[in-house]
Amino acid sequence: MPMESNVSCGVLSSRDQVLAEVKKIVAEHSDLAASEIQEGHRLIDDLGCDSLDVVEIAMEVEEEFGIDVPDDLTDNSQTVGEVVEGVVQLLRQSQAGD
C-alpha cells in the first residue's frame, strides 16, 4: 500500500477525502457514526437509510463537491464505496472538462 500511495499520491488522497466526506454525510442519515461506516455498507440494507435519505445524501454530495449526481448513479450505488467511486469519477470528469 505505501508503494502505491507513492505512485498516485494525489488521486489516493483525494479519494480518501471523498470517502471521509461521504461517510460524514451518510452518518447524518444513519444510525452509525462516521467512524463506524465502512465502504462495503449498503445504504438501505445496512445503514437503515430509505430512498428519501438516499436522495438527500445525493443532494448533499452535490453541494459538497460541486457536481451533478445523475439519477442512474443514485439508482446503481448501493454501497458507500460505490457512492465514493461515482463521486471520484464525476470529479475527474468535471476536472477534465475544465
Add this chain to the structure above:
Amino acid sequence: MTKRTQPALDYRSVELDGMRYVILRESAFELLCGKARLGTRVAPPNEATAAPGLDLDRASLAEKLVRRRRAAGLSQAELARRAGVRPETLNRIERGRTTPDFATVRKLVVAMNAAEHERLTVSTSTQNDKETSHADGE
C-alpha cells in the same frame, strides 16, 4: 359425544398494493400444504420485490414525506403541482401504495426545500417589514 377442540391457526394479514396477504408460521404453511397435497415453490423475485428492503422502505418513506410536506406548509395537491408529479401518484406514494423512483423523490425533495425556503424568506421579510414600520413609527 365430546367435541375435540381444533388447534387455532395463528396468522396475520397485510394489504400491499390492494392485495391482501396472510402471514403465518412456515411450519403451519407447510402443514397446510401437506394436508392439501400441494407442492410448494418459492416464487421468483419480480421487479416490484427485487430491491431488498423495499417494502419497509415504502412505509417509512411515506411517513417521512408526509411529515416533511406538512413542515413545508404544502397541501398534497400543491406539492404535486410544484414537483411536477401527478397528484394521484403523490397520493399513492404517501399512502405507501407505491415506491417512487429516486428521480420522483428528488423532485419532491427539491419542491419541499424550495417551499420551506420561501416560508423562511417570507417570515424573515415580514419581520423586517414590522421592524421597519416600527422604526418608522418612532
